[in-house]
Amino acid sequence: MKAIDLFAGAGGFSTGAAMAGVQVVWAANHWPAAVQVHANNHPGTMHACQDLEQADWTQVPGHDLLLASPACQGHTNARGKERPHHDAQRATAWAVVSAAECHQPEAFVVENVKEFAKWALYPAWCAAMHALGYALAPMVLDAADHGVAQHRRRLFIVGTRSKHPIDLRLEQHAHAPASSVIDFTAGRWRPIHHPRRSSATLQRIERARPRFGERFVAPYYGSGSGETGRSLDRPLGTITTLDRWAVIDGERMRMLSAGEARAAMGFPDTYQLPSRHKDAMHMLGNAVVPPVARDVINALRAAA
Structure with missing residues (x-):
């Protein structure tokens, strides 16, 4: 099976496809740095x-499967105030329609935030x-159910050239704890009580200690994912x-490293x-989680 990857970013969809034994023959994105990262990791793909x-x-090679993750910033609640450019970001979804119209692949998989389904269009x-x-089978999937150390709920829309929507049977994997991706011997640690540390951060940490002890993770800003931290025995919240x-x-802290975030996203350590x-x-915060893409594609192939 051959696939193309639209809005490919760092290559989460392509990596998941490769895990499922699918050859990604062409990938595209508007950000040169992301295209370079994708090319470094997927040298056999046209970019x-x-x-x-x-x-x-x-001009795009023939393919059986279209993968796409159009811009989510115009849909997500995390975007904050509505801004003029959000209309343009939402409009990127129409490129998927144009590509499907031209090549009419047997199937497509589109990933986006859940709010995509609330878009007026x-x-x-x-x-x-x-x-x-195409018959459409939309589903909201949590990355943690696919064996990665992160709760990340995203909408996946599977389209097939069939009379009825396809029924995908997705295996639920055991949840991986945050401790499985964090290396306490690495990173740049700093004292918690630092002159420039915000009072909100200090309060969040102190509220978490009675529940989680000396080692845990805590959201560094905002209110989502828990104001009082998170146990290392459960998956992280969403990587942004x-x-x-x-x-x-203890009395030191640091931010999650890019390598740890890569592991929590389910990319190989060599990526x-x-x-x-x-x-x-x-790039990681915008990426599709590879093991979720793998499982969806495997289920799609099994059901076809």
């Missing part, structure tokens, strides 16, 4: 760095896919595009990331 809303789909998007002959999770060890921490975290 394009372009705006996919302007793509000439006739989501019914129209689904209608367009139906008009192309910004440094989100602080690792606490090459940008040397700049900020870029690595941004």
